[in-house]
Amino acid sequence: MDRRTSIKWMLAAAASVPSLRNYAFGSEPLASTTTAGLPGASGYGTDPNLVNTYKAGELWPLTFSAKQRNTATVLSDLIIPADEMSPSASAVGVIDFIDEWISAPYKPNQKDRHTVLEGFDWLDRESAKRYSKSFAALDQAQQRAICDDICHAAKAKPTFANAAKFFARYRDLTAGGFYTTPDGRKDLQYVGNTPLKSFDGPPLEVLKKVGLA
Amino acid sequence: MPFITSATAAKEHYDVIVVGSGAGGGQTAYTLTMEGAHVLMLEAGRKYDPATETPMFQTPDLAPLRGDGTTDKPFGFYDATVDGGWQVPGEPYVQTRTDDAGRFDWWRARMLGGRTNHWGRISLRNGPYDFKPYSRDGLGFDWPISYEDMAPYYDKVEMLVGVYGTSEGLENTPNSSPGCLLPPPKPKVSDLLVAARAAKLGIPVIPGHRAVLTQQLDWKTSPAKLHPGNPAAQKLIAEDMQRRAACFWATPCGRGCSIRANYQSTTVHLPPALATGKLDIVTDAMVHEVTIGKDGRATGVSFVDRTTGKQQHATARVVVLAASACESVRILLNSKSPLFPNGLANSSGKVGKYIMDTVGSSLDGQVPLLESLPPHNEDAASGHQMYVPWWLYQHAGKLGFARGYHIEFGGGKGMPGLGTAAELEWLTGGSYGAKFKQDARRYYGSFVGFDGRGEMIPNEHSWCEIDPTVKDKWGIPVLRFHWQWSQHETRQAAHMQKTFADIIEAMGGRVRGRVETDGAKAIAPGGSIIHEVGGAIMGADAKTSVTNKWCQTWDVKNLFLTDGAPFASNADKNPTLTIMANAWRVADQILERMRQKEL
Numbered sequence: 001m002d003r004r005t006s007i008k009w010m011l012a013a014a015a016s017v018p019s020l021r022n023y024a025f026g027s028e029p030l031a032s033t034t035t036a037g038l039p040g041a042s043g044y045g046t047d048p049n050l051v052n053t054y055k056a057g058e059l060w061p062l063t064f065s066a067k068q069r070n071t072a073t074v075l076s077d078l079i080i081p082a083d084e085m086s087p088s089a090s091a092v093g094v095i096d097f098i099d100e101w102i103s104a105p106y107k108p109n110q111k112d113r114h115t116v117l118e119g120f121d122w123l124d125r126e127s128a129k130r131y132s133k134s135f136a137a138l139d140q141a142q143q144r145a146i147c148d149d150i151c152h153a154a155k156a157k158p159t160f161a162n163a164a165k166f167f168a169r170y171r172d173l174t175a176g177g178f179y180t181t182p183d184g185r186k187d188l189q190y191v192g193n194t195p196l197k198s199f200d201g202p203p204l205e206v207l208k209k210v211g212l213a
Numbered sequence: 214m215p216f217i218t219s220a221t222a223a224k225e226h227y228d229v230i231v232v233g234s235g236a237g238g239g240q241t242a243y244t245l246t247m248e249g250a251h252v253l254m255l256e257a258g259r260k261y262d263p264a265t266e267t268p269m270f271q272t273p274d275l276a277p278l279r280g281d282g283t284t285d286k287p288f289g290f291y292d293a294t295v296d297g298g299w300q301v302p303g304e305p306y307v308q309t310r311t312d313d314a315g316r317f318d319w320w321r322a323r324m325l326g327g328r329t330n331h332w333g334r335i336s337l338r339n340g341p342y343d344f345k346p347y348s349r350d351g352l353g354f355d356w357p358i359s360y361e362d363m364a365p366y367y368d369k370v371e372m373l374v375g376v377y378g379t380s381e382g383l384e385n386t387p388n389s390s391p392g393c394l395l396p397p398p399k400p401k402v403s404d405l406l407v408a409a410r411a412a413k414l415g416i417p418v419i420p421g422h423r424a425v426l427t428q429q430l431d432w433k434t435s436p437a438k439l440h441p442g443n444p445a446a447q448k449l450i451a452e453d454m455q456r457r458a459a460c461f462w463a464t465p466c467g468r469g470c471s472i473r474a475n476y477q478s479t480t481v482h483l484p485p486a487l488a489t490g491k492l493d494i495v496t497d498a499m500v501h502e503v504t505i506g507k508d509g510r511a512t513g514v515s516f517v518d519r520t521t522g523k524q525q526h527a528t529a530r531v532v533v534l535a536a537s538a539c540e541s542v543r544i545l546l547n548s549k550s551p552l553f554p555n556g557l558a559n560s561s562g563k564v565g566k567y568i569m570d571t572v573g574s575s576l577d578g579q580v581p582l583l584e585s586l587p588p589h590n591e592d593a594a595s596g597h598q599m600y601v602p603w604w605l606y607q608h609a610g611k612l613g614f615a616r617g618y619h620i621e622f623g624g625g626k627g628m629p630g631l632g633t634a635a636e637l638e639w640l641t642g643g644s645y646g647a648k649f650k651q652d653a654r655r656y657y658g659s660f661v662g663f664d665g666r667g668e669m670i671p672n673e674h675s676w677c678e679i680d681p682t683v684k685d686k687w688g689i690p691v692l693r694f695h696w697q698w699s700q701h702e703t704r705q706a707a708h709m710q711k712t713f714a715d716i717i718e719a720m721g722g723r724v725r726g727r728v729e730t731d732g733a734k735a736i737a738p739g740g741s742i743i744h745e746v747g748g749a750i751m752g753a754d755a756k757t758s759v760t761n762k763w764c765q766t767w768d769v770k771n772l773f774l775t776d777g778a779p780f781a782s783n784a785d786k787n788p789t790l791t792i793m794a795n796a797w798r799v800a801d802q803i804l805e806r807m808r809q810k811e812l
Contacts, residue, residue, distance in 0.1 A: 043285045044277055046302060047259070047295040050268040050468075053275045079645045086650070097279065106283045144646075152643025168638060171645060175653060176631035180273040180280075185629050187650070188657045189588035193270055193628055195461035196590065201399030203589055210582045212405050 043105050056100035063103040071120045074136045076174045086187035089178045097177035119166030215487040219518040219525040222495045227253040227529035230514055232500045235327030237535030237776035239478030240793040244800035246491035247446040255498040258296050258323030263479050267469040279631050293330035293469035297322030303686035307693035314733050317696040318740035325496055326479035331467045334424040334475055335597055336376045337786035338367050340385030346782045350615050353670045354781040357753040357762035366794035368393050372435040374476040378422030386602040395427045398594040403624030403661050410719040417604050421597035424476030430454040453485040466595040501689045503532055503548045503557055511772045517687045531771045531812050538778040542748040543692050546679045558766035563759050564749055566676045569783035571744035572667035573737035574706040577725040578717030583659040591625035614704040618667030618785045626658035665709030668785045669702050696739040703732030710735050744788050746777030763802045771812050775799050
């Protein structure tokens with residue numbers, strides 16, 4: 001993900017300032033909507049119904065085979081497992097989101113489609129090389145041994161450089177999918193999106209904590 | 214019947230045709246109809262109703278791709294803009310260069326209300342210096358009017374649309390008259406931290422100015438100031454002001470506002486204008502030509518009805534173009550006739566010249582002090598609670614670039630989105646699993662983003678013309694853009710980066726990514742800030758400008774421009790408030806001349 005995309009994501013996230021900050025991010029090269037690689041699929045167009053609810057697979061056909069879906073589930077849950085605060089990634093629909101994402105007929109999604117599907121293949125090749133099994137069939141210690149080699153792009157060995165890029169992107173997609181769900185919002189203890197009579201600013205304890213009161 | 218068909222409009226004869234329904238067109242139609250003129254508004258896009266179409270509380274998980282932007286919806290799925298973006302299907306334009314440093318990307322919004330539906334609502338007044346930039350440093354052009362000419366209209370627009378903010382008495386950062394501004398929202402903790410640490414660097418942080426109702430408008434006293442001597446208009450606007458709710462401190466303004474707590478042309482200008490019974494609106498009306506009579510005066514406009522593909526013609530005593538700066542230029546240049554072989558109102562040859570955008574550059578920081586703070590609501594006013602006005606006026610001439618910029622910034626624990634826990638590797642060392650979940654909680658809300666918004670000086674190399682071959686899907690010739698920054702802009706962008714890094718450091722934070730010291734790389738491409746102005750600049754001399762100080766074209770007496778096209782400079786202040794104030798000023802002049810039978 002290039003810097004502009006990541007910032008755009010961050011800001012789409014920071015509901016604080018979407019309409020302000022986003023102005024700078026139209027600077028991405030203007031890709032025309034493309035259906036390359038996905039015959040028959042088109043985007044949602046320039047005038048979709050904004051108050052409808054949309055489900056993965058509704059707007060364009062999905063991609064994952066049963067095997068790919070299995071790999072996705074294992075990997076996403078290694079990245080975001082269940083803990084005392086929230087469920088695992090796969091338990092809240094992240095796999096459907098990633099499938100929707102890589103199946104979308106827009107250029108950045110098409111790029112991710114390539115990255116993710118190639119990444120899954122690499123995981124299986126690497127697993128076969130090390131343990132003679134597919135990635136999903138490994139035990140968690142074995143899976144973690146492979147992930148440990150590719151989870152930090154800056155420190156990954158040159159032979160793992162591409163795999164590390166895949167892992168970084170896949171982790172971003174998993175996290176993006178997870179924290180945009182009700183469970184993800186609860187995990188982060190997001191407070192908002194509800195009408196208030198008044199906006200009172202930060203509580204005193206917050207101001208004290210940063211040395212402003 | 215305020216919304217009418219193109220065929221019905223073609224049978225009428227109007228006092229004024231207004232082309233465009235955004236900030237300029239909305240304000241023009243509002244002022245004219247409230248004072249009794251019979252107006253036809255033509256909008257190229259579809260009808261749009263913010264009350265029923267705005268996704269107010271929808272969360273990302275209900276949207277395709279979790280609401281992320283695509284080429285179909287560049288600012289995200291829930292952004293108010295429909296049928297708009299830097300590319301509009303079937304409506305191409307031509308760029309002579311496509312590299313970041315030399316291209317101009319043209320944003321359009323084909324919908325009722327135009328770009329006002331999604332804009333940032335930042336509403337800053339130009340100051341006295343901003344109307345006379347040439348006199349101050351010999352660059353660009355002076356406006357043929359001064360701040361004093363515009364000030365009463367800034368007051369009026371602020372009272373009408375509702376702008377929060379304060380009057381701080383800072384240099385070239387004007388105060389509003391008493392009673393004009395609404396109280397600013399409470400700042401967020403990240404706002405306060407920026408303010409405290411920037412102050413140590415001598416950088417002032419003051420309440421922002423945005424078109425959001427922090428409380429109900431003053432419907433008891435404002436109407437008499439807005440429409441003196443016009444009780445009918447006062448009554449109408451007083452009623453409409455009471456129908457607008459105050460902000461309830463939730464949902465992003467960029468989605469639009471179904472409770473009408475923020476300004477959109479569709480929530481503020483059009484409802485009372487329609488209530489006068491004097492306004493007819495035709496949507497899906499793609500105007501491509503101003504028609505001219507034998508006497509050299511405008512007779513009306515020709516347009517394509519997009520629903521039928523049929524050509525239509527509407528007539529009026531006066532034509533006002535407010536189609537957005539470049540679209541108005543396009544209409545003028547496409548209006549060729551034996552009387553005006555080089556396009557309408559172009560005897561100076563200046564139509565299409567001096568297109569400006571805003572200098573933009575961004576940097577983000579991660580601030581440990583803001584990590585793991587106790588959860589609390591930070592939706593606030595949806596941004597721009599505070600900002601940094603340009604603070605180095607006394608250093609003019611010593612910075613390596615002319616003019617200046619203001620800083621918009623924001624942080625906090627907003628609604629989590631796709632990017633909330635993305636690209637954290639530089640902080641986490643590549644964590645995944647249980648540790649990643651802890652890291653996501655820790656860093657959520659600890660980022661602050663900074664955006665510089667600076668003045669671009671008009672130059673001879675940033676302009677547009679009609680492309681000789683390319684046409685849109687209705688056969689209307691399209692624009693071809695030429696673009697070039699000068700060192701004043703690129704050096705300013707580098708200065709922004711340095712300043713942002715200094716503030717981030719002063720907050721004890723770390724810069725995300727790297728500080729871009731090469732201004733040519735730090736600057737956002739032309740058009741990306743969507744502050745397109747110029748192209749038909751006003752001036753005191755018919756040889757060097759397209760309109761006089763009333764935004765009346767020198768060549769055609771009953772043709773006026775009220776969008777950003779007549780801007781002779783593009784101060785760092787976001788242009789929308791000035792577009793509205795100027796439109797009101799021009800509309801007043803049109804009314805006066807109609808009363809005197811000059812028009």
